[in-house]
């Protein structure tokens with residue numbers, strides 16, 4: 216089932232939680248909604264689910280306008296951060312819940328439901344857990360059961376709101392790999408909310424970066440990481456060094472140093488963004504002079520904190536040591552050469 220979002224807006228008092236959002240999700244895609252707290256991720260997911268009504272705009276499932284349909288009529292699967300399993304029901308009863316509570320005409324018979332529950336238990340790799348109660352499960356197991364329960368109704372889309380947010384880091388990493396495998400098996404159209412860029416980049420076919428209720432960029436993880444559309448996305452997606460300068464005559468300039476522009480940027484004040492591992496040391500005559508604040512070496516990697524005269528923020532760089540490059544001494548001056556970078560208007 217494909218999903219189309221058209222000009223969705225939702226306001227709370229003065230805050231635009233969603234501001235004219237357009238998005239197309241292809242059938243079978245796994246899309247991450249990524250952004251800091253308050254950027255509108257949950258609001259977008261809840262509007263798609265039918266838990267919230269937008270002020271404006273439309274939600275289409277395929278060609279069908281679902282904007283006015285209730286949660287139940289939309290037939291979506293929803294999983295929240297805090298496992299909302301029914302405590303007094305077994306795992307199997309939890310998974311069967313959506314099917315059992317269908318109106319009589321659409322309710323499968325008991326044997327069919329039991330078969331479907333067993334299939335789902337196998338899918339979530341808990342084939343023998345049907346008779347347990349939620350309190351007898353770990354946090355990660357509870358979230359897998361919550362996912363099976365959401366899948367039981369054969370939802371048109373699966374909506375996951377930070378489903379692993381309450382779990383510890385190691386379990387999170389395991390579960391996101393597991394979710395990726397599960398998605399490959401089920402091919403279910405899925406929207407996944409996270410504020411964790413690593414999770415989004417590892418898991419999703421495409422990532423939607425949100426900012427103040429607007430979409431800042433939509434792209435594959437590679438596109439988002441390697442070609443961030445704005446300084447905001449660059450900063451949000453990984454560690455970033457910023458150099459302030461100017462674009463003049465098709466070059467980025469800081470004091471006497473000029474660097475080629477990787478893409479067209481309008482003349483005027485601008486900022487160069489580079490990842491710490493995308494910068495190299497060079498001689499002070501051809502590199503940007505920088506003073507070493509701290510330097511340490513861990514196995515073959517050297518990490519430096521640097522000050523470039525006239526810049527407000529210190530820079531960080533790390534690189535692999537080679538026989539001819541050793542750890543520079545704090546206080547010394549080195550030449551700095553950004554290898555891969557983006558330039559954005561200031």
Ligand SMILES: Nc1ncnc2c1ncn2[C@@H]1O[C@H](COP(=O)(O)OP(=O)(O)OP(=O)(O)O)[C@@H](O)[C@H]1O
Nearest residue numbers: 227230232250251252253254255256257258259410
């Ligand atoms: N019920 C509400 N009443 C008033 N303002 C709200 C309400 N729900 C959300 N907001 C506001 O709408 C904006 C978007 O909130 P939303 O929960 O969608 O963000 P989010 O990106 O999911 O954040 P988080 O990662 O913290 O969950 C925020 O500014 C928030 O304060």
